[in-house]
Amino acid sequence: MTKFAEQITAYEAKRASVVGAMDAIMTKAATDGATLDAAQSEEYDGHSADVIAIDKHLDRLRTAERTIAKTAKPIEDVRDDDVDGSGGGRHCGHRHPDAGAVFHLATEH
Structure with a gap:
């Protein structure tokens, strides 16, 4: 996971928490059949501002993540695929028993 992906996940969780708090305020007001009092209004407006700030930050993080992904190489x-010089690809030059021989040796005991 990229450093941006981790931050995006964290801010999405933070946003969900803030939206949950906003929902709780509105649900209480609806249950009470009342409008928000001054304290509830201030708290709700603060949460609303937080959501806007988080959304802007998430947009920046996603843009940064896309930008880095486009420029990534x-x-x-750097492995040497022709260690034994035979031109035959990945071979280290050691003699390796086939799988059947290894199985036979492992089951002899």
Whole structure:
């Protein structure tokens, strides 16, 4: 996971928590059959501002993540695939028993 992906996940969780708090305020007011009092209004408005700020930050993080992904370069394979010089690809030059021989040796005991 990228550093941006981790931050995005964290801010999405934070946003969900703030939206939950806003919902709780509105649900209580609806249950009470009343409008928000001054304290509830202030708390709700503060949460609303937080959601706007979080959304803007999430947009920036997603843009940064896309930008980095577009400029990323693949890692070069620096392994020596022709160790024994035979031109036959990945072979280390050691003699390896076939799988049947290994199984036979492992089951002899």
